[in-house]
Amino acid sequence: MRKTYNTRTGGIAALEGVTIGCGKSALTAIIGPSRSGKSTLLRCASGLERPSSGSVFLDGEELTDLDDASLTRLRRDRLGFVFQGPNLLPALDVAENIALPLHLSGRSMDTALFDSVIAHIGLADRLRDLPDKLSFGEQQRVAVARAVVGRAPVIFADEPTCAQDSHDIDRLLGLLRESVRAAGQTVVVATHDPRIAAYADHVYFLSRGRVVDELTLPPSKAVAERMAHLAMWDRGEPS
Numbered sequence: 001m002r003k004t005y006n007t008r009t010g011g012i013a014a015l016e017g018v019t020i021g022c023g024k025s026a027l028t029a030i031i032g033p034s035r036s037g038k039s040t041l042l043r044c045a046s047g048l049e050r051p052s053s054g055s056v057f058l059d060g061e062e063l064t065d066l067d068d069a070s071l072t073r074l075r076r077d078r079l080g081f082v083f084q085g086p087n088l089l090p091a092l093d094v095a096e097n098i099a100l101p102l103h104l105s106g107r108s109m110d111t112a113l114f115d116s117v118i119a120h121i122g123l124a125d126r127l128r129d130l131p132d133k134l135s136f137g138e139q140q141r142v143a144v145a146r147a148v149v150g151r152a153p154v155i156f157a158d159e160p161t162c163a164q165d166s167h168d169i170d171r172l173l174g175l176l177r178e179s180v181r182a183a184g185q186t187v188v189v190a191t192h193d194p195r196i197a198a199y200a201d202h203v204y205f206l207s208r209g210r211v212v213d214e215l216t217l218p219p220s221k222a223v224a225e226r227m228a229h230l231a232m233w234d235r236g237e238p239s
């Protein structure tokens, strides 16, 4: 897949020929420094944007062939999203925001799942609060809860641990890991955080719009070292 953004000052090649596969009922991480193309890859893979060339398949169905209405339906019914920045609806409270994807796709709430997810992210006493009463990190936790409770077969999460302390990072990644184990959800996370290593089945390393390495069941140390090298390389320092 390639993606070039056309701007007034010329083309920006965000993805320069990337091929990845994300296992079903697995947690795949796309990790790389800033501007390496992680968000672009997630947006193209989830049908939020169309690649300039190449194809995206979901369970054998080619997303890149679908018209806009079919893509919207597919995203609503089969995909869950945690955007970079929480993206909650400001007029709905926490509980209503979490329930929204289920309402939109006409599915019923699993209240036991709802209760356990809310307890897990530590927001049981904030269910009636509007998003503007929550910190950025709390809103991000609500966004992750919304994706898990929505039981979408595939969750795409862009920097879900942004603005969280290490305790909350563990809670959030643990929640996504549990959604893979218990509900068989497929999770794809874009992050610059090497701590993802402890939770991922497979890691792709992205740099300057290309996959430069990959690891299965990655040891934390190997991911942290690879990231440090990539960051130095990005800054033009010898690694």
Ligand SMILES: Nc1ncnc2c1ncn2[C@@H]1O[C@H](COP(=O)(O)OP(=O)(O)OP(=O)(O)O)[C@@H](O)[C@H]1O
Pocket: 005, 006, 007, 012, 013, 014, 032, 033, 034, 035, 036, 037, 038, 039, 040, 041, 192
């Ligand atoms: N809508 C857009 N229009 C023009 N250029 C864009 C657009 N979105 C991304 N880019 C550019 O594409 C490249 C990759 O950006 P992208 O956001 O995908 O990287 P990233 O790895 O997610 O970065 P970060 O970790 O900083 O969010 C960057 O050079 C960025 O400036």
